[in-house]
Each structure stands twice: as C-alpha cells, then as structure tokens.
Amino acid sequence: xxxxxxxxxxxxxxxxxxxxxxxxxxxxxxxxxxxxxxxxxxxxxxxxxxxxxxxxxxxxxxxxxxxxxxxxxxxxxxxxxxxxxxxxxxxxxxxxxxxxxxxxxxxxxxxxxxxxxxxxxxxxxxxxxxxxxxxxxxxxxxxxxxxxxxxxxxxxxxxxxxxxxxxxxxxxxxxxxxxxxxxxxxxxxxxxxxxxxxxxxxxxxxxxxxxxxxxxxxxx
Numbered sequence: 001x002x003x004x005x006x007x008x009x010x011x012x013x014x015x016x017x018x019x020x021x022x023x024x025x026x027x028x029x030x031x032x033x034x035x036x037x038x039x040x041x042x043x044x045x046x047x048x049x050x051x052x053x054x055x056x057x058x059x060x061x062x063x064x065x066x067x068x069x070x071x072x073x074x075x076x077x078x079x080x081x082x083x084x085x086x087x088x089x090x091x092x093x094x095x096x097x098x099x100x101x102x103x104x105x106x107x108x109x110x111x112x113x114x115x116x117x118x119x120x121x122x123x124x125x126x127x128x129x130x131x132x133x134x135x136x137x138x139x140x141x142x143x144x145x146x147x148x149x150x151x152x153x154x155x156x157x158x159x160x161x162x163x164x165x166x167x168x169x170x171x172x173x174x175x176x177x178x179x180x181x182x183x184x185x186x187x188x189x190x191x192x193x194x195x196x197x198x199x200x201x202x203x204x205x206x207x208x209x210x211x212x213x214x215x216x217x218x219x220x
Contacts, residue, residue: 001104002173008111008118010179011196014217015088017121018113019044024080031064052180053150062135065116065142076169080122089124092216097125110160113154152208
C-alpha cells in the first residue's frame with residue numbers, strides 16, 4: 001500500500017477540463033465568445049509550452065465565477081459534466097484507478113485546474129483526496145482571487161508537502177501519473193514517476209531517465 005497520485009487533465013481525463021470549461025461557457029453564451037475563446041486558447045498554448053503565467057490565467061478563468069449566480073453555476077456545471085466530461089472518462093482510466101484501489105493504495109488527484117471545476121470530476125473516479133487550485137470565496141461568493149498557493153508546477157510540490165504533513169503520509173513507494181512536463185517538479189519527487197500519453201518534452205525526459213511510459217487514452 002502506498003500513495004498513488006494522479007494528474008487530472010489529459011491523464012485521468014482524455015481531455016483538459018479547464019480549457020473545455022472555458023469553451024463550454026462560450027457555447028452557453030455566458031462570456032464574450034470570440035474574445036474569450038481566443039484568450040482561452042492562448043493561455044492553453046502557453047500551458048503546453050510551459051510558459052503559462054498562472055496568476056494571469058487564474059484572473060481570467062475565475063472572473064466568470066464572480067458574475068454568475070451560484071444557482072446558475074450549479075446548473076451549468078451539471079450540464080458540463082453530462083455533455084463534456086462524461087465522454088472523457090474512459091474505461092482504461094477507471095480500471096487504473098480501481099486497480100490501485102483494490103491494492104489498498106491511498107488515492108489522490110492533484111491538478112492545477114480549480115476546485116470548482118474538478119471536485120465533481122474527482123467524485124466520478126471515486127477519489128476523495130483532491131488537491132486543486134482553490135478559488136477564494138467570501139460570504140458564499142467567488143471573489144475571482146486565489147486562496148493559497150496555485151496547484152501548478154512547483155506549487156504542486158508545496159501543496160502536496162502540506163497535505164502529507166496533515167495526513168501523516170509519506171512518499172515511500174509513491175507513484176505519480178502525469179502527461180505534462182509542467183509536472184516534472186513533482187514527478188521527480190515520487191519513487192515511481194509514470195508518464196501517461198506524455199507531451200514531447202515529458203516523453204523525452206522519461207526516456208532519458210528510464211521512467212515508465214504508458215498509453216492510457218491513445219494508441220501510439
């Protein structure tokens with residue numbers, strides 16, 4: 001039994017929930033379509049290149065939460081789960097999670113995508129432990145700001161270390177599944193880093209360091 005950590009977007013999910021939430025808001029007419037989509041795509045390209053300004057992105061991505069009522073947000077997210085997320089939950093990913101669950105491992109999702117988007121997705125996988133970027137709420141409303149450290153790049157290591165202390169866990173025998181070179185700081189900390197359908201930078205790093213590479217969603 002050990003700690004098994006999963007990245008979410010393009011790892012457990014066969015897509016990126018953060019980027020797709022932005023597209024969903026455009027489709028639902030909740031944001032200015034042309035302007036929002038182009039900005040959303042630019043930030044996503046920055047993420048893939050490893051040059052994302054996480055605070056600039058969060059200022060952009062959390063802003064709609066401040067304008068839409070909580071009741072409307074709940075309805076939108078339910079629709080988003082049914083129409084966008086459920087098709088991205090593959091049998092391979094569910095089987096991988098269940099395999100570790102049957103082994104008695106402690107399961108944890110760690111993701112840069114904010115908690116509002118990801119908490120219901122974690123429930124689909126039956127994973128109770130979730131570390132995600134936390135949007136600030138005051139008196140029941142989103143402020144558009146971030147609470148604490150964004151769960152991105154080195155921030156994932158910071159957030160995980162705090163979680164380990166709080167839950168009296170350690171990284172002995174630990175595994176981390178991820179697709180992205182943005183997760184190299186955390187991949188380098190665990191005992192068993194696993195590259196899942198990796199981007200080109202992570203794939204080469206995994207080859208150079210003899211890390212396991214697995215294809216969960218794509219045949220290559």
